[in-house]
Amino acid sequence: MSIDNAVKENNAESLLSDIAITAELADYSPVKGCMVIRPYGYAIWENIQRILDKMIKDTGHENAYFPLLVPESFLQKEAEHVEGFAPECAVVTHAGGKELSERYVIRPTSETIINHMFSKWINSYRKLNQWANVMRWEMRTRLFLRTSEFLWQEGHTCHATHEESKEEVIKMIHVYEDLLHNYLALPIHIGEKTESERFAGAVSTFSIEALMRDGKALQAGTSHDLGQNFAKAFDTTFTDSENKLVHVWQTSWGVSTRLIGAVIMGHHDEVGLILPPKIAPYQVVIIPILKKNLDNTKVLNQAKLFHKELTDLGLRVKLDDREQISQGIKFNEYEQKGVPLRLVIGERDLENGCVELHRRDIRSKEKDIQIAGLIERIVRLLDEIQSGLFTRALEYRKENTKIVKNIAELDSVLDSKSLGFARAMWNGDVELERILKEKFSASIRCMPLRPELPSDHPCIISGTVSPQNREILIAKAY
RNA sequence: CGGGACAUGGCUCAGCUUGGUAGAGCGCUUCGCUUGGGACGAAGAGGUCGCAGGUUCAAAUCCUGCUGUCCCGACCA
Structure with missing residues (x-):
């Protein structure tokens, strides 16, 4: 598939x-x-x-x-x-x-x-x-x-x-x-x-x-x-x-x-992997637009210069100067591999003193980015991507966390395509774990260290309110 | 471990029902033409059809067993 x-x-x-x-x-x-x-x-x-x-x-x-x-x-x-x-x-x-x-x-x-x-x-x-x-x-x-x-x-x-x-x-x-x-x-x-x-x-x-x-x-x-x-x-x-x-x-x-x-x-989308910059093997991939049988020295030299400048800052950078592979294939390859930023430079850019930048996380492409200030911009962008990925994941989790009061309400959470967490109160009766397993193939993931429910929220299985009840997170799990 | 699907050049897959000299596309090699998002044409290389048995004059194809991957359960980080 x-x-x-x-x-x-x-x-x-x-x-x-x-x-x-x-x-x-x-x-x-x-x-x-x-x-x-x-x-x-x-x-x-x-x-x-x-x-x-x-x-x-x-x-x-x-x-x-x-x-x-x-x-x-x-x-x-x-x-x-x-x-x-x-x-x-x-x-x-x-x-x-x-x-x-x-x-x-x-x-x-x-x-x-x-x-x-x-x-x-x-x-x-x-x-x-x-x-x-x-x-x-x-x-x-x-x-x-x-x-x-x-x-x-x-x-x-x-x-x-x-x-x-x-x-x-x-x-x-x-x-x-x-x-x-x-x-x-x-x-x-x-x-x-x-x-x-x-x-x-x-x-x-x-x-x-x-x-x-x-x-x-x-x-x-x-x-x-x-x-x-x-x-x-x-x-x-x-x-x-x-x-x-x-x-x-x-x-x-x-x-x-x-x-x-x-x-x-x-972290992924329909293209493939999306890597957070802080753990990505390459944070930036530089792809020079090379012309076969023509003199690519200028473009290559500029690409190498970027590579050095970024590497000197401690960034992990890959320069893909393979000549026999078209840039389209390279673009696709690094997108599938989740490289956070792609820097493209060709002769046309060089003449205009600019480059093209592509963000993997939101798949945005910006042309005509001025070379002046580029390095600082890349550093800033990597931070934005890093925090953007976290924010996106946090939003996703918020959207997919439901508060439930009883077993019946679990149906709408765990039987839907979206799944996600269900937050509930529990009196400790292990019967709940049996029901979760048999009926929902789900489990109590944990009793969160930072509870969020009000103390008068009823137990999911007994329906009663008690200071002995503990808050739980329910989900289907790997 | 139970139920299901799959395993064929580097990759994706067709061929199997109805047995008869292994195919396509992509990739690769060479040449030409191209070149800012997966170009095009021509020629060429590349496979003991997952493994082991069996049936047959003849097996990728039918049968049995095994191994692995994927899916659904059970189990588990």
Whole structure:
């Protein structure tokens, strides 16, 4: 299916792979459920990594690396953890031509092995992060949004008190909010997961939930309060101020290459991908209009000059001076790849001292832009595109968030083409989750950290008003 | 894991019903002509038809199994 058709028919599944393949972000691998991240897609990940890595270090964490293989017995030490992850673990049983005496799982996450080390190191390291790959054997996979192997960052911290660890959980979910809002241009809701959606082994899980352009919600990152569950399982202890040996309070938090999927499904149009400038591999593409068999030196020199001036400012710029490819094809290619700005310069422009600029986000084309002041204009435009994308996504979310008082009202929200979030009050009765799942194939995405409903808003399932009720966001999700 | 669809040059796909020497468009190579939004003409290269079996004188085509992708469920980040 073409991207154009996929957008019109709101065929999100096919749209995701169409965009990812066409924009050369990824390709299918010979291994089921795995993907190859191509250079253009990996460059986006590197930009995300660079930005987030600084945030993680600025909040007092150090990077380390733990091994890919985890003894299967480690996983079994925490009852809920093994129950949650065992079904999706790949297990190494043979190596060196022999059956292993101890089986190893390929890490689905690293809480267990990190705790094993924490119990030895607790006096020296308490706040670690690692950038790694993990593997979770999935039944149904989708490029970037759910692949069997994916890249992520996982932070693991130890604290003396529960108050401290709870504070860390909230602090890091706000770091993710900063990343999504200010760099990926995706508005998110922060909230706590219900018990059924909690991380296996956590006391509580907070997530950031983004709304995709097809109206489905996407969990884009999580931060867990692990309590003392893993500390007890691995006997990770420290000596407190009263000289008593006590278990530490822990957190873990992560975001993955799913974020690239969030960008794809959060920013696109009928042409293809639209990248926020702050994470775009190329923020500007310069296309000189070249004439075959003629002297293009002047045009090329000017194009190279622009390239240097923009690069010197720290911008990421691509100069496409391939002669054998017509500009029309180049225009199309960079539009599909979501490059925020296109700068076109030809001989005619040169004579008039101007250029042509094309904005990918609103697909506007301005000719006869004076070269004087151009560089400043480009810098300003990139900022406008960045904030414009966020505003557009926020508007979209506002339009697609409905307040509901009862189950019947959900019909109009979740059964319509637009989907989106439903905001409601809930008394905690798990019956609601069953109804949502069976009747609407939807779920409680989170209990938002910043509630918006008045306290007298009735519970969606009981119809009663109570101070015990909690506000929830309901949506269909990926 | 259940139901459905699909798998044919680099890409998009036709051909399969009714078995008989593999096709088109795009892309690629060369030449000519063009050149500010996917130009045109001519010549040419390129495919063990997803994999493995089976039926047949003969299989892209019929049958069986497997693998992968997509869709709908279940499950999950």
